[in-house]
Amino acid sequence: MEGQFMQTSNVQSSSQSSRFADCLLGWFDVFGRHDLPWQHPKSPYSVWVSEIMLQQTQVQTVISYFERFMLAFPTVQDLAAASQDDVLSHWAGLGYYARGRNLHKAARIIISEHDGEFPSHFDEIVSLPGIGRSTAAAILSIAFKQKYAILDGNVKRVLSRYDAIDQWPGEKQTEAKLWHRAEVLMQTERADDYTQAIMDLGATICRRSKPLCAECPVKAGCQALKADKVGAYPVSKPKTEKPTRQVVMLLALDGEQIFLQKRPQTGIWGGLWSLPQFDNEAQLSAVLPQTGEQSVLETLPEFKHSFTHYHLIIQPRMVEADAKAWALAGQWMNLSQALEMGLPAPIRKLIEKTESKHVKNGQLCKNG
Template identity: 45%
Template sequence: VPSFSDKVLSWFAVNGRHDLPWQKQPTPYRVWISEIMLQQTQVVTVIPYFMRFLDRFPTVAELAASDINHVLHLWTGLGYYARARNMHKAAQLIMKEYAGLFPTRVEDLETMPGVGRSTAGAIAALSMNIRAPILDGNVKRVLTRYFAISGWPEQTSVNNELWKLAENLMPHDNIADYSQAMMDLGATLCTRTHPSCPSCPLKVECEANKTATTQDYPSRKPKKKLPVKTIFMFILQNDLDEVLLEKRPPNGIWGSLYSLPESESSTGLPPLSKLVVKGERKALKPIRHTFSHYHLDISPIRITAKHEPHGVSENDHWLWYPLDHSLKVGLAAPVKKLLSSLASNP
């Protein structure tokens, strides 16, 4: 009788994804970049970002030596910017501690900023053929349905059970193919809604399929209502069609990205931005930006400003940003949206 892994590998040979960009030359560097980008993000969204990123930073050495602003600029739009900052730190760690070569032990890979156990397993399995389990969202969905495991997968007891299963089910050969196959199975057949059970190689033994309860697995995270925060963002625009931007601190939301001066009060301009205020104020249409843990309601206020190069352009914390986006810096997503709407509706 074919084993679990035999069935998965046979299915993968015919139906799996074999032409993703990071599968061509699956070096540890390329697999690492793809895995970090794929955290919280769909494959179809990641592909163009991956291609641009590898074009600009083809090696870990070039990524480590780059300015964080250039990294964040290429990341703009992908969200979860801590991933980019951690990637930059990890590249520098690899150059410093491992002479530019990726460590080959999963435990060492896990010490890299932004790399957890599953990502470390993916790098080891996909690029080095090391027998290390993967437990991303796709694999969790396959396993919870196959074994009918109740409980939210992030609960410690459920998570531990899934890791044990992921490890025990792994074959001793064809590690890279099996690891990719499990992710593909979850991404293409065992999808969150409307799974294609009749086409699944595991359908006969799958407990959820046998009892027609696929919709019950994996158990959902207990819902809680997201709180709402409100801020005012000030668009200080000068006669040269430039807007004053402020660099955010490295930690917290949009860390190290450029954003608009903001305040919880409609009159609370930061000290330096007060120097460039000319006069006219106009409230623009509010926008909502939703994070994983709260909604942020932004009320933009457009203010006519005078161009004051001294004390602004000399200070890395502030800069005048042209509305034609010709300056390449990392922008907070809602700020990019606001500035693009300004450029198209001056």
């Protein structure tokens, strides 16, 4: 009697699992894609070719390539007998041409080592060039109806949301967790339909953007939806921390004149006019006239400018200089003239600000 009302956690998780598969398959029968060209004869060969083409390439793009390819190479024998050039010409425009080369190579292996018959065991299939764990599982499930779980981009997204996995799928540990869940949830004898179904779900319902959660067959168990955080999954790749570099820049002023240097052609702001740049304060002092206190240094507030690949902290140093006794290579020019030179935006801003704050009637003053 008690058994009717109590379930062990094992039974419970197993029943959740089969519910996932059952809900998914029930939905697939009505709303899944059943008319794709590689679903006509689900032969190992046609499934293989389609799976390779579909690596990193969307269905809509693949369809026409697949049809032309199968007309040119209807069997694995035809593919093996063809030249690599002929095979690659049918791949032109699909990208990732190693896929085409590996497909051709594998066809010849199937002829020479498998009697021309597509192998039906995981180890044999996954050892063929161009076939990894997920693609081997797709072929085994769809073409041979064996219970092997796939883990492609669609499945990663579906499961990341379903379990609300708070780590980036690119991490090894996360991927292991996803593989485990992919296998546990695949509780069905309809291995071929399940594989197609979970990919269809990812492509049409559990899309990367604008997912249609209201129409999802497994929404009841979706942890991301329960927390109203579907958009937060899968967790996106951590942005690699950009390095930060510090430089000292020299604002040398003589009345209405400012000193600029042309930057090297390579590197940031290549070829633009800018302020003289130094790695640190010491290198700046080294080039300033040493004699006496005629050069007055003022430390202006530092600021940050970000590039795509690093942050640059700029520490401006202002100096009252004598253009006639100046040794650095570069050019003195009027402030108005300097602002016409196509300066880097942050440098232009700095100069404009300095001018308004520290230059009055052609005279340098410390506090504007």
